[in-house]
Amino acid sequence: MTDLSIEQTTQRRAGRVTALLRRSGADWRQYVIYIGFAAIFVIFALTLNDKGFLQSNNLLNILRQASVVAVAAVAMTFVIASAEIDLSVGSLAGLAGIAAAYGSQHGGLVMAILAALGVGLLIGTINGLLVTIVEIPSFLVTLSMLWMIRGFGQWRTSAKGQPIEAAAFKTIFGSNSMRIVWLVVFAVIGTIVLNKTRAGRFVLATGGNRTAAEFSGISTKRVKFWVFVASSVCASFAGMILAANLNNTGKYEYGNGLELSVIAAVILGGTSLFGGKGSVPGTVFGALFVQLIGNGLLLTGLQSSQLDIIKGGIIVVAVALRRERKGVR
Amino acid sequence: MADHRDDGTDSPGPVIAMADICKSFNNNVVLDNVDFELLRGEVHVLAGGNGAGKSTLMKILQGVYSMDSGSIEINGQPVNIGSIHAARAAGIGMVFQEFSLIPTLSVARNVFLGNERRSSLGFLDDADSVERTRAVFADMGVDIDPTITMGNLGTAYWQLTEIAKAIAQDAKVLILDEPTASLAKDEVDALFALVRRLTDNGISVIYISHRMDEIFRIGDRITVLRDGQRVLTGPIADLTPADVVHAIVGRKVEGAFEWKPRSVDRSGAPLLEVRHLNVGTRVRDVSFTAHRGEIIGLAGLMGAGRTELARALFGIDHIDSGDVLIGGQRVRLTNSGKAIAAGVALIPEDRREQGLVLEHSVRDNLLLTLLGRFRRGPLLNDRKGSAIAAELINELSVKTASPKLTVGRLSGGNQQKVVIGKWLGTDPDILIMDEPTAGVDIGTKTEIVERIRALADLGKVVIVISSELPELLAVADRVLVLRAGAIDRTIERADIADEHALQLAIQGVAA
Numbered sequence: 126m127t128d129l130s131i132e133q134t135t136q137r138r139a140g141r142v143t144a145l146l147r148r149s150g151a152d153w154r155q156y157v158i159y160i161g162f163a164a165i166f167v168i169f170a171l172t173l174n175d176k177g178f179l180q181s182n183n184l185l186n187i188l189r190q191a192s193v194v195a196v197a198a199v200a201m202t203f204v205i206a207s208a209e210i211d212l213s214v215g216s217l218a219g220l221a222g223i224a225a226a227y228g229s230q231h232g233g234l235v236m237a238i239l240a241a242l243g244v245g246l247l248i249g250t251i252n253g254l255l256v257t258i259v260e261i262p263s264f265l266v267t268l269s270m271l272w273m274i275r276g277f278g279q280w281r282t283s284a285k286g287q288p289i290e291a292a293a294f295k296t297i298f299g300s301n302s303m304r305i306v307w308l309v310v311f312a313v314i315g316t317i318v319l320n321k322t323r324a325g326r327f328v329l330a331t332g333g334n335r336t337a338a339e340f341s342g343i344s345t346k347r348v349k350f351w352v353f354v355a356s357s358v359c360a361s362f363a364g365m366i367l368a369a370n371l372n373n374t375g376k377y378e379y380g381n382g383l384e385l386s387v388i389a390a391v392i393l394g395g396t397s398l399f400g401g402k403g404s405v406p407g408t409v410f411g412a413l414f415v416q417l418i419g420n421g422l423l424l425t426g427l428q429s430s431q432l433d434i435i436k437g438g439i440i441v442v443a444v445a446l447r448r449e450r451k452g453v454r
Numbered sequence: 455m456a457d458h459r460d461d462g463t464d465s466p467g468p469v470i471a472m473a474d475i476c477k478s479f480n481n482n483v484v485l486d487n488v489d490f491e492l493l494r495g496e497v498h499v500l501a502g503g504n505g506a507g508k509s510t511l512m513k514i515l516q517g518v519y520s521m522d523s524g525s526i527e528i529n530g531q532p533v534n535i536g537s538i539h540a541a542r543a544a545g546i547g548m549v550f551q552e553f554s555l556i557p558t559l560s561v562a563r564n565v566f567l568g569n570e571r572r573s574s575l576g577f578l579d580d581a582d583s584v585e586r587t588r589a590v591f592a593d594m595g596v597d598i599d600p601t602i603t604m605g606n607l608g609t610a611y612w613q614l615t616e617i618a619k620a621i622a623q624d625a626k627v628l629i630l631d632e633p634t635a636s637l638a639k640d641e642v643d644a645l646f647a648l649v650r651r652l653t654d655n656g657i658s659v660i661y662i663s664h665r666m667d668e669i670f671r672i673g674d675r676i677t678v679l680r681d682g683q684r685v686l687t688g689p690i691a692d693l694t695p696a697d698v699v700h701a702i703v704g705r706k707v708e709g710a711f712e713w714k715p716r717s718v719d720r721s722g723a724p725l726l727e728v729r730h731l732n733v734g735t736r737v738r739d740v741s742f743t744a745h746r747g748e749i750i751g752l753a754g755l756m757g758a759g760r761t762e763l764a765r766a767l768f769g770i771d772h773i774d775s776g777d778v779l780i781g782g783q784r785v786r787l788t789n790s791g792k793a794i795a796a797g798v799a800l801i802p803e804d805r806r807e808q809g810l811v812l813e814h815s816v817r818d819n820l821l822l823t824l825l826g827r828f829r830r831g832p833l834l835n836d837r838k839g840s841a842i843a844a845e846l847i848n849e850l851s852v853k854t855a856s857p858k859l860t861v862g863r864l865s866g867g868n869q870q871k872v873v874i875g876k877w878l879g880t881d882p883d884i885l886i887m888d889e890p891t892a893g894v895d896i897g898t899k900t901e902i903v904e905r906i907r908a909l910a911d912l913g914k915v916v917i918v919i920s921s922e923l924p925e926l927l928a929v930a931d932r933v934l935v936l937r938a939g940a941i942d943r944t945i946e947r948a949d950i951a952d953e954h955a956l957q958l959a960i961q962g963v964a965a
Contacts, residue, residue: 321833334810340770340790340802340808
């Protein structure tokens with residue numbers, strides 16, 4: 126009797142421990158971006174202290190420099206969580222700067238902002254309609270849009286930078302403190318919308334299983350349409366930050382390649398490329414992570430070309446670590 | 455190079471002899487000492503209800519599953535079929551129900567897929583494969599251009615191409631699994647003519663079907679499995695449809711599956727009225743009514759239009775013509791949102807594909823239809839949501855370690871309970887359940903059957919689609935028998951003697 130009960134207790138305890146381990150294992154994978162961020166941060170803090178890594182201005186710079194990517198990536202989290210992709214955000218950010226410049230020339234600050242966001246609204250609507258009504262895969266729609274927007278911007282400006290004639294524009298979008306403010310604002314709003322509203326649930330359900338979502342009464346087309354609109358509007362916002370930062374000037378090529386950094390940040394942050402799972406805080410940390418690596422490695426004196434190689438490698442490692450083992454399901 | 459296996463093909467013994475085959479999945483015996491013999495040039499029908507073990511037996515023959523014990527001989531030689539590849543090499547061809555063809559390739563390339571013809575230089579020889587495909591089609595007596603792209607052909611041609619593919623690989627045994635499910639009548643005739651032609655050439659056919667008329671038209675012999683055991687083998691000429699139905703059904707009605715007559719008040723206006731509904735080619739001129747508290751059973755063979763009717767009533771499939779009235783009001787069911795607003799809920803056929811977001815938690819799945827119920831301003835009130843989820847989990851006794859567990863990790867029965875819970879929460883007036891007990895354990899089946907009765911007792915209309923007749927007979931007050939998209943018969947439950955009688959009605963065979 127006693128033997129038996131001891132054995133039972135041991136078994137139960139062992140069971141509890143494995144259960145705990147399993148649970149922590151799953152968590153570990155889910156939080157890999159935060160762990161990775163912390164680990165790299167500690168390594169840089171220890172090795173690069175003499176080069177000024179830990180100086181508050183350097184640390185705040187990481188936040189500031191991440192803001193453009195982070196703002197666009199918050200919306201991209203919704204796009205990818207709904208099992209779509211938006212490749213047009215980079216070119217659109219460039220065009221938004223140009224639109225802001227033209228707007229400012231006709232109506233100052235207000236027109237600058239309205240023009241930039243209006244361009245985003247227009248492009249997002251076109252993307253959304255092409256994906257949901259014409260039913261062209263978003264990869265193709267937004268890839269085409271990438272070229273069209275870039276070409277349009279280059280043609281209308283004769284490839285010249287367009288000054289934004291509103292000094293306040295630079296303060297609102299480009300100043301040191303405001304860039305951090307925008308990053309935080311988008312991160313907070315994005316987190317709330319994805320986790321705490323019906324819209325967020327609809328996006329996750331649509332991306333997780335579109336058929337089941339339809340059978341649950343969700344209009345998945347509507348969900349996808351609005352996700353594209355949000356993505357484009359946020360990309361335009363990112364474009365305003367970008368333009369304000371680059372001499373308060375809009376130029377068609379400023380956003381070139383931005384879409385790739387944005388997608389990398391989203392994937393690093395734990396959003397599934399196949400949809401159905403997404404984390405806005407993860408995305409923001411993904412954007413910070415890429416910036417952190419760049420910042421630290423630059424301090425070591427590496428060239429930016431070498432830096433790109435290492436950045437790419439680290440992203441592969443981070444995503445590989447997060448990979449769920451097959452068969453667990 | 456086509457390797458010829460002339461050795462033994464002329465021997466008088468069976469082409470395939472499977473003996474004492476046993477197979478269990480997790481202590482669940484699926485095949486219990488089953489014998490199966492296939493003679494040269496015969497059409498051998500394999501029949502049995504859901505879960506009788508037919509598909510497991512065939513998967514063992516094809517090398518998809520390995521048997522626990524037993525033996526397989528091909529042409530008198532003991533063989534060890536360890537893989538699909540080994541089965542192919544032994545001359546066993548399968549015509550898949552879900553076609554294994556690639557729509558973007560030509561017919562000839564599909565026929566030789568994985569078995570490509572090569573020129574002497576080692577390059578693919580498309581001309582040769584086109585020629586050979588043409589020859590195979592000529593042998594089969596069908597007229598298909600081998601160079602046409604697969605995707606441009608209709609279902610019937612896909613099936614024929616599948617058969618050609620098996621023949622091109624020198625198959626001596628063809629397994630046809632419900633081959634007529636999606637064929638029109640003249641296509642069925644053509645298929646049967648082909649089957650005859652093949653057997654005349656010495657090819658043996660294993661023909662899996664539920665349809666009594668086909669079984670008696672095409673079959674030479676039949677083997678019936680029930681609950682993993684062989685209950686009948688014999689020449690079809692010696693049997694009547696009633697014998698076969700009896701062998702398939704057996705006698706087993708116990709516990710919750712016993713019918714309890716219920717009283718339904720049909721004096722007032724019906725809650726649901728469907729008038730002359732047409733949906734594509736699959737639902738034709740369907741009219742019926744249902745009163746509060748009534749359980750309607752939809753019976754019919756696969757492809758009879760049951761699921762399509764359900765989908766149309768839930769706003770998923772486009773209604774071409776006809777009216778749906780709920781509580782006397784005409785409703786336009788153009789999408790699922792409108793159907794839900796009109797008080798309709800559908801528990802879909804395929805819970806994994808249509809019912810659940812498998813990677814999301816039990817809680818999130820349960821709440822997906824209920825997000826409007828726990829809002830606080832624009833935000834969701836998580837605490838209230840969790841309370842609703844906990845209530846549903848408790849109410850349906852879903853066995854889950856935590857509401858936060860990924861729903862894909864639950865057992866089939868518990869997953870099904872989550873799908874049901876998701877819709878119970880919306881408190882629908884009309885609940886349609888499409889195969890609600892498919893793939894769930896017997897305990898959960900009982901619970902679901904009792905749940906259906908309880909819901910009807912609350913004054914809801916419950917429409918149950920099920921291929922499991924005992925279940926249909928246990929709950930239905932009235933059974934609508936669908937056939938080729940139209941209502942063939944409407945039978946009061948009290949007028950159905952037993953499962954046997956219903957099976958005959960579904961088959962359209964006079965008792």
